[in-house]
Amino acid sequence: MKHHHAYLQPHDQGLYVLISDAQPANQSMARTNLVENLQIWDAKGQLLDVFNHPLTGLYLNSFTLDMLKSGNSSKSSIFAKLARLMVEN
Numbered sequence: 001m002k003h004h005h006a007y008l009q010p011h012d013q014g015l016y017v018l019i020s021d022a023q024p025a026n027q028s029m030a031r032t033n034l035v036e037n038l039q040i041w042d043a044k045g046q047l048l049d050v051f052n053h054p055l056t057g058l059y060l061n062s063f064t065l066d067m068l069k070s071g072n073s074s075k076s077s078i079f080a081k082l083a084r085l086m087v088e089n
Helices: 054-060 076-088
Strands: 002-011 014-020 036-038
Touching: none
Parallel strands: none
Antiparallel strands: 002 014, 014 036
């Protein structure tokens, strides 16, 4: 089983997230390893501190690892998979 690594970098507008395989980083980044920018807003439209928000932990724990891709790390959240399923069908 291959495990993934999550790299987090907080910034003024949110949190950059990169999910990669356990292998060492290459000089060129694969297209499947795109950096995501997480942002969370409250009901008034104010940007919240994503790094310390409980939804961030829920999101980062929702990556499915080897459950949906045989022998590989899944690089997307189960929530993203469900949303894509609802939109595409």
